[in-house]
Amino acid sequence: MYKNMLSTAMKITPLRQIIFGLFVLFFSSQTIASPSVITGHITTAILASSCSSCHGPNGVSSGPSIPSIAGIPKEYFLEIMLAFKLNQLPSSVMGDIAKAFSRDELTQLADHFSKKRFVPSQQPFDPVLAKKGAKLHEEFCEGCHEKGGSSAKDKEISILAGQHLLYLRWTLDDFKRNKRQATRKMAKKMRKLLKLEGNAGLDALAHYYASQQP
Ligand code: HEC
Numbered sequence: 001m002y003k004n005m006l007s008t009a010m011k012i013t014p015l016r017q018i019i020f021g022l023f024v025l026f027f028s029s030q031t032i033a034s035p036s037v038i039t040g041h042i043t044t045a046i047l048a049s050s051c052s053s054c055h056g057p058n059g060v061s062s063g064p065s066i067p068s069i070a071g072i073p074k075e076y077f078l079e080i081m082l083a084f085k086l087n088q089l090p091s092s093v094m095g096d097i098a099k100a101f102s103r104d105e106l107t108q109l110a111d112h113f114s115k116k117r118f119v120p121s122q123q124p125f126d127p128v129l130a131k132k133g134a135k136l137h138e139e140f141c142e143g144c145h146e147k148g149g150s151s152a153k154d155k156e157i158s159i160l161a162g163q164h165l166l167y168l169r170w171t172l173d174d175f176k177r178n179k180r181q182a183t184r185k186m187a188k189k190m191r192k193l194l195k196l197e198g199n200a201g202l203d204a205l206a207h208y209y210a211s212q213q214p
């Protein structure tokens with residue numbers, strides 16, 4: 001059932017843009033414009049409040065397609081935000097949002113969210129797919145995404161274990177379609193995985209990460 005839900009969502013990817021387009025229209029007036037333009041100095045709490053409508057008050061989001069951002073290592077968080085700013089990462093909304101903040105403000109935000117605790121999402125998943133995904137993870141991904149994807153070697157990776165299922169599946173698809181460039185070594189593992197298992201392998205991995213709940 002979840003698999004069907006996912007594949008339907010995958011077929012209508014343009015919907016992703018529309019949903020977030022509406023989100024932005026709805027929230028942008030209060031939340032996205034960088035307030036520093038008006039006040040000169042701005043506290044981290046105020047900056048971070050412009051993220052909470054989507055990512056939750058402490059960086060733990062409740063939406064299935066919006067990632068939780070609590071606990072992402074600081075340097076990597078800043079790297080991601082700068083990449084969004086330069087359109088180097090595929091995004092529905094983050095490209096525009098990141099552009100509204102200066103580098104200093106993004107550093108403040110990275111510092112803020114990296115200190116928050118990541119809370120795995122309580123979400124439905126398919127146990128059969130998750131079991132298969134666990135094996136695939138061990139073979140292709142554990143080398144870098146350690147401890148089942150809950151830890152980050154060299155502290156330069158987002159947390160995968162407990163991340164939202166739909167977001168993970170979309171992100172894996174971005175890698176598959178080369179909309180997002182993986183590092184050379186990760187790209188090699190992804191190619192092997194896709195050759196062996198195709199999309200079913202990506203489904204299994206996403207369900208495995210989603211299955212890791214407290
Ligand atoms: C309108 C909803 C929305 C708002 C507001 C928002 N985000 Fe996002 N964020 C998203 C979505 C959706 C994604 C996935 C990428 C995309 O499609 O743009 C994302 C992705 C991210 C990621 C990447 C996570 C990862 O694991 O790679 C980071 C970091 C992030 N956002 C930080 C922020 C910060 C900091 C703010 C506040 C300045 C913010 N976001 C405001 C919706 C939002």
Ligand code: HEC
Pocket residue numbers: 067137140141142143144145156157158160168171172181182183185186189190193205
């Ligand atoms: C050689 C190390 C390496 C291997 C192996 C690897 N990855 Fe990664 N992965 C990374 C690095 C580094 C990043 C962050 C930088 C980037 O965006 O490319 C990343 C990012 C990701 C992200 C994006 C997370 C987010 O929210 O932004 C996902 C999803 C992911 N990897 C899944 C996988 C899966 C699934 C496998 C196994 C098929 C895998 N990776 C294998 C190093 C690796």
